[in-house]
Amino acid sequence: MTKRMAVLWRTAGATVGLALILLGAAGCGKGGDRQTTDTAPPAAKPEAAASGGGASCSPGGASCDFAGGPEDAKVKVEAFYPGRHEDTLAAVKDLLTEFPGQVRVEIVDWRTEQGLARRDATGLVCAGVVINGKNTFDLEVDGKPVKVLFVRGIDGEWTKTDLVAAVRKTLQQPEDAKPAK
Numbered sequence: 001m002t003k004r005m006a007v008l009w010r011t012a013g014a015t016v017g018l019a020l021i022l023l024g025a026a027g028c029g030k031g032g033d034r035q036t037t038d039t040a041p042p043a044a045k046p047e048a049a050a051s052g053g054g055a056s057c058s059p060g061g062a063s064c065d066f067a068g069g070p071e072d073a074k075v076k077v078e079a080f081y082p083g084r085h086e087d088t089l090a091a092v093k094d095l096l097t098e099f100p101g102q103v104r105v106e107i108v109d110w111r112t113e114q115g116l117a118r119r120d121a122t123g124l125v126c127a128g129v130v131i132n133g134k135n136t137f138d139l140e141v142d143g144k145p146v147k148v149l150f151v152r153g154i155d156g157e158w159t160k161t162d163l164v165a166a167v168r169k170t171l172q173q174p175e176d177a178k179p180a181k
Helices: 003-026 086-098 113-122 160-171
Strands: 066-068 075-081 103-109 128-131 136-141 144-149
Touching: 066 086, 075 086, 075 113, 075 160, 086 103, 086 160, 103 113, 128 160, 136 160
Parallel strands: 075 103
Antiparallel strands: 066 103, 075 128, 136 144
16 A cells, blocks of 8 residues: 555544544434334333423423323323423423323433433434334325434424324224333
8 A cells, every 4th residue: 555545544534533523422413314113112110200391401400301191091102302302392291282181291301321221222312202112103294195203303303293193193093002001
């Protein structure tokens, strides 16, 4: 190998390494690759089971764990966020009003070790929502079939309308599709 080729390889390696470091530091930005899962996560009890709003979700603030709705609901919605996603968390909590008595909502703050372990068990690698263990749904939007991924925050990869449609679709599935307690 010539000296010039060795320099080119070193430069290319350094560039790729720097790019990987920057991507890792940026976190889970829009458009990143991720794995999806259709398997239900192991059952876990939420740390806080408030029914009226939950604690602050500000960065470095109190945990924003929240749980509401019947524990034996047919549809279980789990939202995994590290705080600062007030509009997303509000949309998830609104499911309790949209589907009273039919949906269990849990918001898990993955800034804690337990929250991160629960998020990782779902297959998510960033913020996102799982509905009965799934975060990918085939829905009809504006009369067209689309695949919706409930990753990141609302109005990025998905909308509140998508979330409501996915919950409605899950509620319409046969009773044997009910999640394990």
